[in-house]
Amino acid sequence: MNDPDEVVKGLEIIKELKKGPWPSYITETEKTRYPLKLYAASLYLKRDLWTTGGYVSVPGVPTGILMRVTSRPDIGESANVVRVYLPSGNFVTSKMLRNLADFADKYGVSMVHAITTSEDFEIPGIPKEKIRDFVAEFRATGMEVGSTGDAFRNTTTCVGPALCEYATFDTPKFRDDFYNRFNDYAKYPTFPHKLKLKISGCPLDCARASQKGDIAIIGSWEGAPLIIREKLKLLSEKEMLEIVNGCPTGAISLKNGELNIEGDLCTQCMKCVKLSKGSILPGEKKKYLLYVGGKLRGKKGPFTAKLVEKMDDPYQAFDIIERIINVYIENAARKERLGDMIFRIGMKNFLDLIEKEEKPYHIKDLRTNIFYKVSEEEKTKMLEELKKSLGGE
Amino acid sequence: MEGPPRPYTEYIHDMIKRNIGKWKEHRFVEPGIMEHISDNDKIYTIRVASTSNARYSTDTIRKFADLADKYFDGYMRFTGAFNPEFFAKTLEDAKKLKKDLESMGFPVGGWENHLWNITSCAGYFHCALAATDAPSIAKSLGDAVIKYFNKDELPAKFTLAVSGCPSACGGAYLADISIVGIHTEIPIVTENIKSCDLMGTAMICPVGAIQLKQAEKTIEIRENLCIGCGLCVGACSGIIFRTPEKTDGHAVIVGGKASSIPPGTQIGRVVIPFIPNDPPRYELTVKSVLRIIETWKKEAKKGERLIAWIERIGWEKFFEKTGIPFFKQSMDDLDLRSLMLLREGGGK
Numbered sequence: 001m002n003d004p005d006e007v008v009k010g011l012e013i014i015k016e017l018k019k020g021p022w023p024s025y026i027t028e029t030e031k032t033r034y035p036l037k038l039y040a041a042s043l044y045l046k047r048d049l050w051t052t053g054g055y056v057s058v059p060g061v062p063t064g065i066l067m068r069v070t071s072r073p074d075i076g077e078s079a080n081v082v083r084v085y086l087p088s089g090n091f092v093t094s095k096m097l098r099n100l101a102d103f104a105d106k107y108g109v110s111m112v113h114a115i116t117t118s119e120d121f122e123i124p125g126i127p128k129e130k131i132r133d134f135v136a137e138f139r140a141t142g143m144e145v146g147s148t149g150d151a152f153r154n155t156t157t158c159v160g161p162a163l164c165e166y167a168t169f170d171t172p173k174f175r176d177d178f179y180n181r182f183n184d185y186a187k188y189p190t191f192p193h194k195l196k197l198k199i200s201g202c203p204l205d206c207a208r209a210s211q212k213g214d215i216a217i218i219g220s221w222e223g224a225p226l227i228i229r230e231k232l233k234l235l236s237e238k239e240m241l242e243i244v245n246g247c248p249t250g251a252i253s254l255k256n257g258e259l260n261i262e263g264d265l266c267t268q269c270m271k272c273v274k275l276s277k278g279s280i281l282p283g284e285k286k287k288y289l290l291y292v293g294g295k296l297r298g299k300k301g302p303f304t305a306k307l308v309e310k311m312d313d314p315y316q317a318f319d320i321i322e323r324i325i326n327v328y329i330e331n332a333a334r335k336e337r338l339g340d341m342i343f344r345i346g347m348k349n350f351l352d353l354i355e356k357e358e359k360p361y362h363i364k365d366l367r368t369n370i371f372y373k374v375s376e377e378e379k380t381k382m383l384e385e386l387k388k389s390l391g392g393e
Numbered sequence: 394m395e396g397p398p399r400p401y402t403e404y405i406h407d408m409i410k411r412n413i414g415k416w417k418e419h420r421f422v423e424p425g426i427m428e429h430i431s432d433n434d435k436i437y438t439i440r441v442a443s444t445s446n447a448r449y450s451t452d453t454i455r456k457f458a459d460l461a462d463k464y465f466d467g468y469m470r471f472t473g474a475f476n477p478e479f480f481a482k483t484l485e486d487a488k489k490l491k492k493d494l495e496s497m498g499f500p501v502g503g504w505e506n507h508l509w510n511i512t513s514c515a516g517y518f519h520c521a522l523a524a525t526d527a528p529s530i531a532k533s534l535g536d537a538v539i540k541y542f543n544k545d546e547l548p549a550k551f552t553l554a555v556s557g558c559p560s561a562c563g564g565a566y567l568a569d570i571s572i573v574g575i576h577t578e579i580p581i582v583t584e585n586i587k588s589c590d591l592m593g594t595a596m597i598c599p600v601g602a603i604q605l606k607q608a609e610k611t612i613e614i615r616e617n618l619c620i621g622c623g624l625c626v627g628a629c630s631g632i633i634f635r636t637p638e639k640t641d642g643h644a645v646i647v648g649g650k651a652s653s654i655p656p657g658t659q660i661g662r663v664v665i666p667f668i669p670n671d672p673p674r675y676e677l678t679v680k681s682v683l684r685i686i687e688t689w690k691k692e693a694k695k696g697e698r699l700i701a702w703i704e705r706i707g708w709e710k711f712f713e714k715t716g717i718p719f720f721k722q723s724m725d726d727l728d729l730r731s732l733m734l735l736r737e738g739g740g741k
Contacts, residue, residue, distance in 0.1 A: 016673040022511075022535025023444045023499050025518075025528050031450035042517040043526060043672045046639040048557075052521040052630045068519055081519065085397035086471070087404040094458035094467035096404070101451035101458075110451045114443075115471040117512060117564045124448075124519060142398055154397075156473060161414040162405060163429055163438070170413070172401040179396035186396060203653035207473065210658040211567050211651050246696065248655045269653045275696075278418030278430075296561035299599035299624070301727070302660045334593040335628055 010040030033109035038076025058131045062188050064145030079125040083147050088172030089159045099141055107134045119156040120147050149189035157199040158206035167201030168219030168286050169314050192332035204270050214338040216291040216305045217317050221283035223263030231279035243275045288314040293339035303339040327353045406468040424543045425501035426487050437487035440503045443475035445513045445531030464490050474510040502543030511535050513555040514563030522623050523557030524641040525574030525670050531555040537679045548693040559622050566661045569699040570682055571646045576621035586611050586631030594629045642669040648700035659700050666722035688715045
């Protein structure tokens with residue numbers, strides 16, 4: 001049977017994408033059984049030929065499977081994609097990779113999606129009737145599928161102390177502990193919409209927690225960063241001046257060759273740490289910041305996450321996360337992301353719901369209108385607090 | 394065990410395990426090679442360009458496994474920006490590994506003041522929502538900017554991301570420059586609608602464009618209100634984009650970044666509201682991205698991320714210097730979102 005016109009023309013187009021120095025996904029795909037004709041036709045037509053299929057229900061596999069339905073069965077078959085968890089920090093072994101390759105050969109189309117944006121792996125092209133066998137066999141090798149649907153999606157972390165001296169706490173271990181406690185929320189889709197926890201070990205935020213995390217934990221500290229004097233001595237004067245001039249708040253001064261950092265002025269931005277070649281590190285008085293509401297999609301478009309709590313120990317976050325989950329389930333509309341819910345009810349109400357006291361770090365600016373209510377009780381309390389702070393009887 | 398394989402310490406090399414929390418410094422050696430130094434050990438990480446949609450044949454995956462065996466006793470990792478990342482015990486080995494990878498067609502590069510990688514979603518490759526094909530755009534961009542990945546220096550770290558629709562699965566909005574697909578046609582309702590939760594679907598719509606028709610057990614999408622966000626399409630299999638051929642396109646979004654270094658965490662802004670899809674090579678899109686990179690490279694101070702430079706000179710000068718025309722769609726008229734961003738959160 002001859003291929004339809006759009007396939008013939010499409011295959012010409014994708015030839016072009018095999019050229020050039022950047023690794024070509026077409027060259028890779030040609031080595032697999034993926035329906036390349038379907039993709040080629042869609043490039044020629046400039047139109048997506050996959051269509052939505054909703055969720056696949058497979059007993060014993062509540063999360064981890066995505067359905068892909070073709071609108072042109074004549075040139076490419078429908079298939080399912082299975083999503084696979086990686087160990088924390090995305091560390092893998094060659095044994096694990098070969099195992100995945102074997103499964104992709106046996107059940108899939110000999111293709112592995114080696115890391116998605118939310119940092120799991122996917123094996124595409126598994127027919128629906130083979131999923132149960134796949135999952136059973138796959139679990140026997142110590143691996144697990146998951147991270148789809150309205151559940152806790154894959155929690156991602158930076159490499160943390162495994163490879164980086166900036167880490168303020170063991171972020172990959174924190175992810176392991178998170179799954180020890182919260183795996184049920186990850187396994188069963190019980191939320192109004194998906195929920196993502198992202199963890200970064202320092203304010204440089206390699207896990208992109210402040211952008212992507214419905215709930216994000218970012219390691220930081222209070223006051224000035226730690227100066228390792230004997231290492232600092234090894235820097236040239238030019239390098240020292242670069243650090244001094246690099247500080248965005250002017251917290252760093254150089255007097256008689258001695259570098260000083262004013263803790264009160266430091267905003268923990270890590271600029272000096274990055275310039276210092278290992279001679280300045282995050283400060284010793286650690287603080288762990290909990291953010292909520294970051295997302296890229298949803299009703300109101302992308303939001304960055306907002307700070308809600310400063311903790312002394314990252315593990316204090318677990319109880320707060322539990323409370324946030326409850327508030328989210330009770331208050332969010334169907335398919336409403338946490339960030340959209342907070343936008344709708346307001347940060348002040350959200351803080352009340354998770355039982356957190358309002359603090360100046362919750363806002364960028366104060367309100368300008370005076371249309372609010374003060375109860376009799378609050379009036380008395382305000383008066384007392386003002387007197388206590390400013391003096392008076 | 395349920396959930397991810399853990400503890401993670403079972404999946405790392407002894408050389409890494411014994412140095413957890415003991416690293417003293419990491420040093421950039423050359424594009425794609427980083428040295429990690431502790432009191433007793435040194436290891437090297439080698440960062441590799443991924444295929445634009447991060448799909449590999451099992452053949453290549455096995456070759457990666459072989460390289461991990463050869464140089465680091467079978468251990469490697471993948472970064473959140475799609476890069477396969479290998480380890481080596483000496484700088485000599487790291488350079489050999491780089492050669493091995495390059496002979497396989499995988500360039501080594503990134504880190505410091507270079508392009509780190511390009512991320513992309515599935516696009517037409519495996520997704521029902523795509524308005525534009527992300528992998529082919531990412532590949533075209535990659536070919537055009539590869540010199541900034543493994544050779545030429547830029548003012549600061551630089552990332553690129555391509556997403557086929559506003560869901561931004563490819564990490565768009567996060568990157569310094571991202572491309573996001575735009576649906577120009579409204580979705581249509583098919584007979585599958587009967588299997589959907591109608592009320593739930595209507596509630597998803599951010600602009601109230603979905604009208605319930607309870608008696609007929611269907612919904613109607615009001616064309617004048619729909620903004621083409623695709624949320625209903627993702628939630629209900631009875632609503633699909635059936636765009637007439639060749640009409641969709643994508644936007645160029647500029648200035649996302651995550652780190653705390655001023656101006657802090659940023660979400661990208663719409664600079665070019667619409668470029669029609671033009672596979673396979675997307676000349677106009679590539680040209681506009683190159684123009685922004687080259688202007689930034691010429692004008693910015695050392696260490697200044699793209700958005701930091703733009704904040705310093707202002708958007709008016711940005712459009713003037715890059716020669717990119719300003720379109721009215723770049724002004725936000727969606728809702729009071731800007732007010733929220735002004736007043737709430739973002740504290741330290």
